[in-house]
Amino acid sequence: MFDTIRNHQRWLQFILLLLILPSFAFIGLQGYSSLREGDHSLAKVAGGKVSQQEYDEAMRGQLDQLRATMGAQFDARAFDTPATRKAVLDEIINTRAIVAEADKAHFSASDNQLRQTILTIPAFQENGRFSNDRYVQALAAQGMTPVAFEAQLRRNVSVQQVLGPVAQSAAVPASVFDRVIAAATERRDVQTQRIAIDDYRDKVAVGDADVKAYYDAHQSEFAVPERVDAQYVVLDQAAISGGIQVSDSDVGSYYEQNKARFGQPEQRRASHILITVDAKASEAERAAALKKAQALDQQAKAPGADFAKLARQNSQDPGSAANGGDLDWFGRGMMVKQFEDAAFALKQGEVSDVVPTEYGFHIIKLTGIRPAQTKPLAEVRGQIVDEIRQQQAARQFADAAEQFTNLVYEQSDTLEPAASKFGLKIQTAQGVTRTAAPQDAEPLNNPKVLEALFSDDVLRDKRNSGAIELAPNRLVSVRVAKYEPASVLPLEQVSAQLRQRLIHDKAAELARQAGEEKLKALQAADATAGFGPVVTVARNAPQDMAPALLSAVMKAPADKLPAFVGADTGDAYVIARISKVSPAPALEAQVLSNEKSLMERRWAQAEQLAVLQTLRGKYKAQITEDGERVIAGQRE
Incomplete structure (x- = not known):
């Protein structure tokens, strides 16, 4: 019924993604339009290619979301792993495969489906009900056009039809649910006995020769990647627009010229x-x-x-x-x-x-x-001042950006002229690698900036980088202050730490050997000496038992009791004596219902993942050699 079911971008993408593909937060919306191809594709799927640029944009988007979520705790280096890089590339591939399937099946969305989707989006609701005013304001605040919103939303609802029915029809078989609940709630009475690693530390000796032998055989553990100390300056609109003044005459003229905008039809x-x-x-x-x-x-x-x-x-x-x-x-x-x-x-x-x-x-x-009415000037004056200031700042930034670009290029041996011209601070960051910069040097964690920082012009020839766009109206230029090639930490720097590790490892081996001998004896002849009090544990009630030991306890055969098992727990080898196995009391109906709902969501996710794997095969998805190098962190 609504003809306003329209347009979305940016933050609305996240809202719609949760609404449309609730079990697949890792699937983005970027692939719904034609995607750019590079000379060296990282992956191929559905006859198309995934370019390096597309991957970089997706990775940057992921990091920006994590940075916004984690705040000061965010450290880009913690996410610079092969697993993270592969997940981002898989996200793009999965999206391409889903879109290809939606196109092939000619999925479409009716006007009524669009209307119902809009009505349920929280961003457009007020006091739990759809608000047309809120809807219009939200679109306007994002610079969105209703026509584009309707087209994109229709596309998203169509794509949802690929995986949506899989989740909606997922049902856990009763026999499977019963077995899982029984396994999760089964109780076992256990006593434990610890053989502490610390008790064996004095019984081992690690000499200089042992330390050197390990160091020589495991040099990769002590490798340090090439790194630089960097200088950089950031030019943004805020840096040059602080002195902008807006006159009353400017405000009045703007109001008269844009009166229609301030009217309410x-x-x-x-x-x-x-x-x-x-x-x-x-x-x-x-x-x-x-x-x-x-x-x-x-x-x-x-x-x-x-x-x-x-x-x-x-x-x-x-x-x-x-x-x-x-x-x-x-x-x-x-x-x-x-x-x-x-x-x-x-x-x-x-x-x-x-x-x-x-x-x-x-x-x-x-x-x-x-x-219909027109808002008086007094009511919209603040808005007009902000708009005029933004327009003037944008014009000033365009001029400043050209000057900034010329300065960092023409005087490429220093950032000082550009910094002085615009009153900018030359900032520094130490220990920057090809893949990550310190957390407090946020501009340097941009892949484009890191690539420029380690380019031949900047790294070898000691020049400024060009002006790099971080975002609209935000530029950065970087240079290398100090370069340290890849190296291996010297033995003297790591020997003390390495010695303690070897002592721990040898003591742990002695504790394990002693524990296994004792375990073998107990399995032959039951004894309770040295064991602690009885504790009742279950998979859903571990009672602070170490995961490795809990797993061994719950897996132990229950046909002959007492049973004995052992496991390494990090600081000890622990033996557990299992004296009783019993089913848990019947769970309340509400608890069972909650567990079933949770299991059905996981079951639906598993089925959707299976469908995704099928689609990847159907559309011949593959990661190329260049893609494998990117995952491994070996970018050219």
Whole structure:
């Protein structure tokens, strides 16, 4: 019904992604448009290629999301791992495969599906209900056009049809659920005995020869990648726009020239009763629906009629029926034409005749009118000042960016001229590698900046980098202050730490040997000496038992008790004596229901992953040699 079901970008992508693909937060929306190809593709899927640039943008997006979530705790180096790099590349491949399947199957989304999707997005709701004002404001705040929003949302809803039904139809077999619950809640009475590693430290000796032998055989453990100390300056719009003054005359002229923007067109509020008619309905079915609508129209027009009650009892619009048919405020162009024409022809409190649209038959009651009006200058003055200042700053930044670019290029042996010209601070960062910079040097963690920092011009020839765009209206230039080639830490620097590691390893081996001998003896002849008190544990109630030991305890055969198992727990070898095995008490119905819901979500994820793997095979997804090098961190 809404003709405003439209456009989204940026933060709305995340909202829609949660709505549309709830089990696959790792699947982005970037691949829904044609994707760029590079000379050296990292992957191939569905006849297309994944370029280095596309990968870099996806990685940057992931890091930006993590940075926003983690704040000061974010450290890009912690995510600079093969697993993370592969996950980002897999995300792009998965998206391509899903889009290809949606295209091949000719999936589409109806207008009603779009409307219902919009109504459920929290960003467009106020007090739990869809608000048209909130909707319009949210789009405007992001610079969005309604037409683009509708097109993108329609595409997303269509793509959802690839994996959505898989999740919706997932069901855990009762036998599987029962076995999992039984395994998770089974109780075992256990006593433990620890053979501590520290008790054996004094029994081992590690000489200089042992330390050197390990060091020589494991030099890769002590390798340090090449790194630089970097200098950099950042030019952004805020750095050059602080002194901008906006005069009263500028404000007045701007207001007069943009009066239409500060006007509020006429809006109306209406409630409706909808009797739906399927597009494929027969003439008889349409006639029956019309007859029902006409009867309701007569009831709604009767003196003292309770329109809201009639709507709650009879309307087939799921988005408004529960609210008495209320559709909130809307303006011209926000409803389908037949509905809009009828609503804007009514007087306050008047009920329309039956209005046919593509959705069915409507009975409309006009409940409110907001006349068109223009906001006074005093009310919008602050907004105008901000807009003028932003426009002037943008113009100034464009000029400054050109000067900044020329300065860092023409005087390439120093950043000082560019810093002095714009009052910028030359910042420094130490220990920057090809893949990561310190957390407090955020601009340097941009892949484009790191690539430039280790380029021949900057690294070998000691020149400034060019002006690199970090974001719209934000540039950075970097240079190398000091270079340290890849090296291996010298033995004297790591010997003390290495000696302690070898002592621990040898003591742990002695503790394990002693523990295994004792375990073997106990398995031959039961004894309780040296064991602690009995503790009852379960997979869902570990009682602080170390995971390795808990796993061994729960896996031990229960046909002959007592049973004995042992496991390394990091600081000791621990022997467990299992004296009793018993099922847990029956769980409450609510607990079982919660567990089943959780298991069904995981089951759905597993089935969706299986479908994804099938799609990857169907569309011949493969990671190229260049892609494997990127995953391994071996970028050229």
